[in-house]
Amino acid sequence: MPDFGSLLIQLFSGFSRAMMLFLLSSGLSLIFGVMNILNFAHATLWLLAAYLTYTFFQIFSRLWGSEALVLMASIVLATGIMFLLGVAIERFLIRRMYARELPEQLLLTFALILIFSDTIKLFWGVENRRIVLPIEPMEVLGSFVNPYFFVIIAAGCGIALGLWFFLHRSRYGKMVRAAVFSRDMVSALGIRIPAIYAGVFGLGVGLAAVTAGIFLPIMPLSLGIDMDLIVQCFAVVVIGGFGSILGTFIASLMVGVVYSYSVLFWPDGALAIIFLILVAVLIWRPWGLFGTEMRY
Amino acid sequence: MDMASSPGNQRRGWFSDLYRGRGLSGPVAIIFLLGFLLVPLLPGQFPIIVGTEILIVGLFALSFNLIYGYMGQISFGHAAFFGLGAYATALLFRYLQMTAGGIGYLGFFLSLIVSLPVAALGSLVVGFFCVRLTGIYFAMLSLGFGELLFYIVFSWYSFTKGDDGIQGLLPPPFFQNPTHYYYFTLAIVVLAVLLLWRITESPFGFTLRMLRDNRNRAAFLGINVRRVMLTNFVIAGTFAGAAGALWGPFQRSVSPHILGWAESGKAIFMTLIGGAYYLAGPMAGSIIYTALNAYVTRFTIFWPLTIGLTILVFVIFIPGGLLSVIDQRIRSLPKKGNTEGNQKAEKAPSPGRGE
Amino acid sequence: MSGTVLEVAGLNKRFGGLHAIQDLDFVLLEGDQTAIIGPNGAGKTTFFNLITGFHRADSGRILFQGNDITNHPSHEIARLGISRAFQISNIFPKLTVLENVRSAVQAKMGKAFDVLGRADRIGTEEAERIIRLCGLNDKQRVAAGELSQGDKKKLELALALSGKPKLLLLDEPTAGMSLEETRETMALVDRLNQELKLTTLFTEHDMSVVFNHARKVTLLHRGQIIVEGPPGDVRASETAQRIYLGEHH
Numbered sequence: 001m002p003d004f005g006s007l008l009i010q011l012f013s014g015f016s017r018a019m020m021l022f023l024l025s026s027g028l029s030l031i032f033g034v035m036n037i038l039n040f041a042h043a044t045l046w047l048l049a050a051y052l053t054y055t056f057f058q059i060f061s062r063l064w065g066s067e068a069l070v071l072m073a074s075i076v077l078a079t080g081i082m083f084l085l086g087v088a089i090e091r092f093l094i095r096r097m098y099a100r101e102l103p104e105q106l107l108l109t110f111a112l113i114l115i116f117s118d119t120i121k122l123f124w125g126v127e128n129r130r131i132v133l134p135i136e137p138m139e140v141l142g143s144f145v146n147p148y149f150f151v152i153i154a155a156g157c158g159i160a161l162g163l164w165f166f167l168h169r170s171r172y173g174k175m176v177r178a179a180v181f182s183r184d185m186v187s188a189l190g191i192r193i194p195a196i197y198a199g200v201f202g203l204g205v206g207l208a209a210v211t212a213g214i215f216l217p218i219m220p221l222s223l224g225i226d227m228d229l230i231v232q233c234f235a236v237v238v239i240g241g242f243g244s245i246l247g248t249f250i251a252s253l254m255v256g257v258v259y260s261y262s263v264l265f266w267p268d269g270a271l272a273i274i275f276l277i278l279v280a281v282l283i284w285r286p287w288g289l290f291g292t293e294m295r296y
Numbered sequence: 297m298d299m300a301s302s303p304g305n306q307r308r309g310w311f312s313d314l315y316r317g318r319g320l321s322g323p324v325a326i327i328f329l330l331g332f333l334l335v336p337l338l339p340g341q342f343p344i345i346v347g348t349e350i351l352i353v354g355l356f357a358l359s360f361n362l363i364y365g366y367m368g369q370i371s372f373g374h375a376a377f378f379g380l381g382a383y384a385t386a387l388l389f390r391y392l393q394m395t396a397g398g399i400g401y402l403g404f405f406l407s408l409i410v411s412l413p414v415a416a417l418g419s420l421v422v423g424f425f426c427v428r429l430t431g432i433y434f435a436m437l438s439l440g441f442g443e444l445l446f447y448i449v450f451s452w453y454s455f456t457k458g459d460d461g462i463q464g465l466l467p468p469p470f471f472q473n474p475t476h477y478y479y480f481t482l483a484i485v486v487l488a489v490l491l492l493w494r495i496t497e498s499p500f501g502f503t504l505r506m507l508r509d510n511r512n513r514a515a516f517l518g519i520n521v522r523r524v525m526l527t528n529f530v531i532a533g534t535f536a537g538a539a540g541a542l543w544g545p546f547q548r549s550v551s552p553h554i555l556g557w558a559e560s561g562k563a564i565f566m567t568l569i570g571g572a573y574y575l576a577g578p579m580a581g582s583i584i585y586t587a588l589n590a591y592v593t594r595f596t597i598f599w600p601l602t603i604g605l606t607i608l609v610f611v612i613f614i615p616g617g618l619l620s621v622i623d624q625r626i627r628s629l630p631k632k633g634n635t636e637g638n639q640k641a642e643k644a645p646s647p648g649r650g651e
Numbered sequence: 652m653s654g655t656v657l658e659v660a661g662l663n664k665r666f667g668g669l670h671a672i673q674d675l676d677f678v679l680l681e682g683d684q685t686a687i688i689g690p691n692g693a694g695k696t697t698f699f700n701l702i703t704g705f706h707r708a709d710s711g712r713i714l715f716q717g718n719d720i721t722n723h724p725s726h727e728i729a730r731l732g733i734s735r736a737f738q739i740s741n742i743f744p745k746l747t748v749l750e751n752v753r754s755a756v757q758a759k760m761g762k763a764f765d766v767l768g769r770a771d772r773i774g775t776e777e778a779e780r781i782i783r784l785c786g787l788n789d790k791q792r793v794a795a796g797e798l799s800q801g802d803k804k805k806l807e808l809a810l811a812l813s814g815k816p817k818l819l820l821l822d823e824p825t826a827g828m829s830l831e832e833t834r835e836t837m838a839l840v841d842r843l844n845q846e847l848k849l850t851t852l853f854t855e856h857d858m859s860v861v862f863n864h865a866r867k868v869t870l871l872h873r874g875q876i877i878v879e880g881p882p883g884d885v886r887a888s889e890t891a892q893r894i895y896l897g898e899h900h
Contacts, residue, residue, distance in 0.1 A: 038432055093608070093612070096612050097611075097612075100615070101368075102370070102431050102432065103364065103368075103369075103370040104611050104615055106370060106432075106435060107370075107564065107568060107607060107611050108607075108608065108611045108612070110561070110564075110607070111604045111605075111607035111608045111611065112604070112608075113604070114600040114601065114603060114604030114607070115600075115601055115604035115605060115608065117600060118598050118600040118601035118604065119601065121597075121598070122598060122601070231443075234436055234439075238433075238436065268450070268451065269447055269451055271443075271447075272443070272444065272447035272451070275440045275443045275444050275447070276444060278436065278437075278440045279425075279437060279440040279441060279444060282425075282429065282433060282436060282437040282440065283425050283428075283437070286429055286433050286437075494766075494767060495766050495767075497769065497770055497771070498765055498766050498767055498768050498769065498770055499754070499757040499762040499763060499764075499765040499768055499770045499773055500763065500764055500765055500766045501766075501770060502746070502750060502753075502754040502757065502770050503754065503757075503758065503763040503764070505743065505745065505746055505750075505754070506743050506746070506754055506758075508745070509742075509743035509744055509745050509746060510741060510742065510743050510744075512705075512725075512741070513737075513741045513742070513743070513810070514758075515724075515725040515726045515729070516703060516705075516725055516726075516729050516734075516735055516741075517726075517729055517755045517758045517759065517810065517813070517814070518726050518729035518730040518758050518759055518763075518814065519726055519758050519763050520724075520726045520763075521726065523764075524763060524764070527764065531766075573745075
């Protein structure tokens with residue numbers, strides 16, 4: 001039986017994972033809510049952003065001494081690039097698929113997984129990458145914990161709040177939410193739907209990129225972790241219900257904490273537990289805890 | 297049809313009758329069969345080995361297409377039934393081998409056959425839950441079940457030897473010869489295709505198409521949608537299991553990865569590339585995919601990138617697959633005895649309708 | 652209760668805050684040709700959806716030929732003999748016209764699960780008969796998705812006629828049709844009603860169709876029946892006029 005210290009660490013790990021899942025799944029949910037497209041490649045783009053941020057970090061580290069500054073600059077730059085990439089993907093690829101049937105749409109984003117994960121392999125090779133920030137471990141309840149966890153949680157909450165404000169208070173955000181309800185109406189009002197779609201997709205990808213950057217200091221990068229992550233995101237949006245922020249939040253906590261503890265007891269099978277939860281929810285209540293009940 | 301005197305004209309007459317009566321898949325299937333029969337004439341063993349793989353994975357893709365092209369749902373967990381069949385065969389195979397000191401012909405056939413009920417049972421259980429959903433939810437639930445089955449096989453070391461897989465599946469002497477095994481596989485695949493053809497051209501086959509085209513309307517016409525979906529799911533799973541059965545002795549081993557979503561993905565790619573609305577589509581896709589894979593992996597490790605780009609191009613520009621392109625070309629050819637090319641002289645079904 | 656094809660008692664359906672159908676009572680006798688009219692949102696389509704099992708009723712009963720069909724699954728209700736044609740053509744676009752109707756005929760024959768038969772040899776004569784009846788004979792081999800709007804509506808009707816239904820529900824059968832097509836379609840409906848005693852219930856916005864072809868008219872408004880009776884009576888009723896003049900555009 002692991003000691004209290006490692007249980008506590010796993011809890012922190014679970015919370016920070018939950019935060020990451022929440023941010024990633026929000027982007028996924030947003031894209032699905034507005035454009036009805038399930039972006040299978042969401043986690044792969046997240047990983048690409050992480051590798052990009054890593055490279056910028058390496059470059060800027062030579063120029064400036066302050067790691068915090070370097071990290072922030074890298075995140076900003078990487079997010080900007082990924083936002084543009086997201087817009088480009090929507091504009092040139094996704095846009096052609098709106099009139100198509102669901103399986104074809106799924107296949108497109110599935111193909112993007114293959115393309116982008118191999119792109120990562122092409123540019124960064126197969127070795128693991130990580131960045132290390134010199135931070136003193138903090139003592140909490142008798143164990144040592146990386147204080148960066150608190151930075152993550154704070155940043156995550158900040159971003160989530162920012163997203164909420166954007167969607168509910170800004171003009172653009174309101175248009176986005178209106179488009180979820182009725183794209184015809186929004187279009188009839190003269191607002192350019194294509195611009196909204198491109199922006200939303202870019203926003204979703206940008207959100208993933210920021211998330212990647214924030215988590216970079218505590219997460220070693222390796223090929224293939226995007227697949228684990230996208231499955232967890234699916235579990236989150238299914239459990240929480242598409243379109244419910246509260247649902248996404250609670251589901252992220254569940255999945256994050258469950259996964260962290262599962263890794264402790266059954267490393268190889270932690271993902272299996274997530275699949276089990278996913279299957280159970282889809283059988284019992286496919287619209288999730290907070291989604292609207294559907295006829296199915 | 298104009299059956300002119302020369303043999304060339306006669307063959308074309310019979311050919312276009314076949315085409316007009318049965319759609320593109322008829323002639324394509326015959327061409328494929330001829331091709332497959334002639335493969336062993338090529339030098340070396342490599343073509344035979346590749347050919348066997350094309351046939352087995354092609355059968356798997358054909359089974360997948362029952363759910364996708366004919367019924368309109370996408371299943372990301374179909375490989376689990378391929379794997380269940382493969383493991384059922386492998387386990388019985390090893391058991392008979394160890395208790396008898398070697399595998400006899402009867403034991404060999406029994407091992408192959410046991411894959412069918414096991415895969416059928418697996419798809420019955422999984423399908424029972426999946427058919428209550430459609431679209432994205434169906435896709436995700438099928439993925440979930442597929443991965444759970446993978447993890448069960450992967451983790452249950454005492455029974456399945458987990459990641460080590462099951463080795464030593466050496467068939468009886470006659471079938472150790474690759475050419476013999478190849479023709480054996482071909483025979484089984486031909487039988488399976490004939491069955492699939494019968495099924496897809498039966499009233500049940502059209503019920504499937506109704507579910508694909510308009511699920512709700514089908515219900516209003518008196519069709520028990522869930523029961524049809526479940527029946528089809530089990531049929532598809534059983535055929536997948538049959539393909540899996542052939543895989544073990546072919547590779548002399550089985551390992552858990554054949555149950556995973558990456559294998560399911562293969563079937564999806566093949567069906568997309570070949571053409572989902574044609575019976576012969578997935579087999580065409582298998583030929584192209586396997587050949588492409590064998591060729592590309594000689595030059596580069598970036599096979600996922602290659603296949604990803606290929607999928608992208610096909611999904612956007614050629615969603616009906618290669619056979620749909622051929623079909624459209626043929627339909628726009630001028631008919632014999634008619635100087636102006638005519639497209640829909642007899643109100644032929646439009647391109648993309650398939651068959 | 653012989654002669655009563657459909658009996659609805661105390662039917663209720665709410666969608667969230669909207670009380671779409673309120674304590675509805677309704678009777679259809681065998682051979683009736685009745686129109687349901689009412690402004691948009693009156694609940695006509697919801698009513699059809701409840702009868703055919705697409706929505707679950709909150710309370711009330713629906714009896715078809717004496718059998719309780721309340722909240723039964725759609726396919727069971729269809730097998731019992733209730734057929735429905737939809738307002739927006741609800742056909743099978745990738746199948747040809749012949750395949751559309753033939754498959755529907757096969758389904759009604761109970762052949763939906765026949766795995767080994769030959770689809771092109773079962774039910775073809777019946778399918779062709781229905782296709783001829785609906786005026787689509789020269790379009791048999793056209794993919795349904797390629798048909799014109801008017802032809803799609805004809806196919807819609809053809810699908811509803813497959814399987815010799817005992818009750819036919821038509822949701823705005825002439826919507827989007829030309830004058831000529833309207834005339835043809837309603838003449839067919841009349842014929843089916845008179846020759847086969849096919850009980851027909853249809854919704855319509857086109858009042859000339861209603862008054863020329865319905866023998867009974869029911870006015871639905873906000874989920875309740877306001878007026879019922881022969882067309883002349885309903886037309887003359889002040890309540891009806893108020894509803895239509897007040898809310899009709």
